[in-house]
Amino acid sequence: xxxxxxxxxxxxxxxxxxxxxxxxxxxxxxxxxxxxxxxxxxxxxxxxxxxxxxxxxxxxxxxxxxxxxxxxxxxxxxxxxxxxxxxxxxxxxxxxxxxxxxxxxxxxxxxxxxxxxxxxxxxxxxxxxxxxxxxxxxxxxxxxxxxxxxxxxxxxxxxxxxxxxxxxxxxxxxxxxxxxxxxxxxxxxxxxxxxxxxxxxxxxxxxxxxxxxxxxxxxxxxxxxxxxxxxxxxxxxxxxxxxxxxxxxxxxxxxxxxxxxxxxxxxxxxxxxxxxxxxxxxxxxxxxxxxxxxxxxxxxxxxxxxxxxxxxxxxxxxxxxxxxxxxxxxxxxxxxxxx
Amino acid sequence: xxxxxxxxxxxxxxxxxxxxxxxxxxxxxxxxxxxxxxxxxxxxxxxxxxxxxxxxxxxxxxxxxxx
Numbered sequence: 397x398x399x400x401x402x403x404x405x406x407x408x409x410x411x412x413x414x415x416x417x418x419x420x421x422x423x424x425x426x427x428x429x430x431x432x433x434x435x436x437x438x439x440x441x442x443x444x445x446x447x448x449x450x451x452x453x454x455x456x457x458x459x460x461x462x463x464x465x466x467x468x469x470x471x472x473x474x475x476x477x478x479x480x481x482x483x484x485x486x487x488x489x490x491x492x493x494x495x496x497x498x499x500x501x502x503x504x505x506x507x508x509x510x511x512x513x514x515x516x517x518x519x520x521x522x523x524x525x526x527x528x529x530x531x532x533x534x535x536x537x538x539x540x541x542x543x544x545x546x547x548x549x550x551x552x553x554x555x556x557x558x559x560x561x562x563x564x565x566x567x568x569x570x571x572x573x574x575x576x577x578x579x580x581x582x583x584x585x586x587x588x589x590x591x592x593x594x595x596x597x598x599x600x601x602x603x604x605x606x607x608x609x610x611x612x613x614x615x616x617x618x619x620x621x622x623x624x625x626x627x628x629x630x631x632x633x634x635x636x637x638x639x640x641x642x643x644x645x646x647x648x649x650x651x652x653x654x655x656x657x658x659x660x661x662x663x664x665x666x667x668x669x670x671x672x673x674x675x676x677x678x679x680x681x682x683x684x685x686x687x688x689x690x691x692x693x694x695x696x697x698x699x700x701x702x703x704x705x706x707x708x709x710x711x712x713x714x715x716x717x718x719x720x721x722x723x724x725x726x727x728x729x730x731x732x733x734x735x
Numbered sequence: 736x737x738x739x740x741x742x743x744x745x746x747x748x749x750x751x752x753x754x755x756x757x758x759x760x761x762x763x764x765x766x767x768x769x770x771x772x773x774x775x776x777x778x779x780x781x782x783x784x785x786x787x788x789x790x791x792x793x794x795x796x797x798x799x800x801x802x
Contacts, residue, residue: 430802521801522800615797624771626776630776
């Protein structure tokens with residue numbers, strides 16, 4: 397069976413012992429978009445013991461240019477990303493225990509998600525969730541690997557609790573606005589470059605070769621032919637509320653959570669009920685049939701199209717309102733349809 | 736003035752004097768950014784005071800959310 401991994405066992409940095417370590421480890425990948433699918437495929441092929449991959453969204457045709465686990469079939473059927481990813485990853489390597497979860501990760505879910513996890517890979521598309529990951533990783537002393545990319549640019553940094561500065565040290569506040577895949581697009585090579593940095597760091601941590609971990613903040617622009625690596629260790633702050641001497645983990649408190657979000661690259665608003673619900677999709681379909689418009693249903697969600705507006709209802713209560721970025725307008729539609 | 740930005744040589748107008756001017760020139764002024772000047776990180780509070788000179792090596796890393 398180890399024949400499958402023979403080429404990476406031959407590699408000095410991993411070897412037999414490293415491979416055995418890999419097979420005992422559990423990785424949490426938050427997000428199953430471009431970075432999530434790339435990292436998940438590499439780690440699945442590498443034979444990591446267990447991979448949990450979570451995502452709140454479903455596959456769309458505009459994802460296929462860069463999100464490597466998905467097919468046109470997944471987009472046509474609007475399959476939730478974590479479901480499509482789990483299926484493909486299990487086909488690639490049945491040795492790996494893959495668990496795909498349809499989930500919008502907030503403070504309510506994150507504590508449970510990280511239990512028995514050895515490493516968290518950030519494959520998200522916003523800083524609200526990254527600050528949540530940053531705090532929970534510090535609280536449970538779990539390494540995590542930040543990655544981000546837009547257009548032809550990307551960057552990555554590995555955060556080791558107790559050693560490196562954390563994301564809060566580097567940024568101090570959650571960045572607002574800025575370029576997104578929505579406004580400036582993204583090319584697949586930029587994604588793959590970040591995936592290469594993140595997955596190599598992941599392998600070092602999983603085989604417990606901590607000396608090999610990159611301590612610098614690395615960035616590149618593949619179109620402008622630029623690259624950079626900065627030693628940011630001086631930015632570690634003793635007074636940091638996330639990783640300093642008196643930690644309060646501010647982003648794990650409920651008041652700091654966002655209940656509505658504009659999804660990156662999607663021209664879509666997500667609305668999440670204050671409490672988790674188990675939506676009765678059949679009853680919802682009956683209710684929507686009275687409104688006119690086209691309805692499609694699968695076991696995970698209901699999609700409702702009326703004129704130029706599409707609204708998607710997930711079983712866990714979340715609603716995606718497509719064709720807008722205005723949260724107030726989106727809430728209006730939400731309440732128009734659901735009362 | 737010629738400086739090295741992220742490994743690439745750039746010819747810049749002499750009107751650019753401070754780190755802030757440099758960030759404005761590259762349209763990075765409103766972003767979350769870490770600036771390294773000749774292997775030293777420049778505190779964001781000092782961007783308007785620290786000047787850049789001919790031959791300097793600058794690394795500019797800004798944070799993005801996409802993924």
